[in-house]
Amino acid sequence: MTRAELWAAAGDEDEQRQGFRLAFEAAPLTLEQIWIRYFGIGGESGLIEVDAYVYGVLSFPARERDLLAHALNETLNTLGVNGRRASYSRALRPRPDESGRATDQ
Structure with missing residues (x-):
């Protein structure tokens, strides 16, 4: 995967x-x-970049x-905070296609 593809939005x-x-x-x-x-679980950007x-x-x-x-959701879960959670770029579980088999998207 090229660097440009890594930065493309999924x-x-x-x-x-x-x-x-x-x-x-x-x-x-x-x-x-x-x-x-975020940084502790492998995030690569600094605080200023995250803010931006x-x-x-x-x-x-x-x-x-x-x-x-994930960092936000995990922290909220740890603190026992109810309410809104951040979404991910794609479903964590593959969606079944019409035949019932799992697909990536």
């Missing part, structure tokens, strides 16, 4: 960003707290968006 990046921001803004957390968890992504200034590849969503 799914709707703006929709995923908006969902993340809504979940984050409703959470009792700072972006730095989310970034620390969240507010629509920077584009992120699907992998980084998903790691960021």
Whole structure:
């Protein structure tokens, strides 16, 4: 996979960003707290880049968006916070096709 393909959006990046921001803004957390968890699970961007992504200034590849969503969701779960969660770039479980077999999308 080329670097350009890695940075291409898998799914709707703006929709995923908006969902993340809504979940984050409703959470009792700072972006730095989310970034620390994101970085700890393998995220590669710095806090400034994450901030720029969240507010629509920077584009992120699907992998980084998903790691960021996972960091937020995992933190909310750990704290026992109910409510909105961030979405992922694609379904975590493959959807069955018409024959009942699982497909990637």
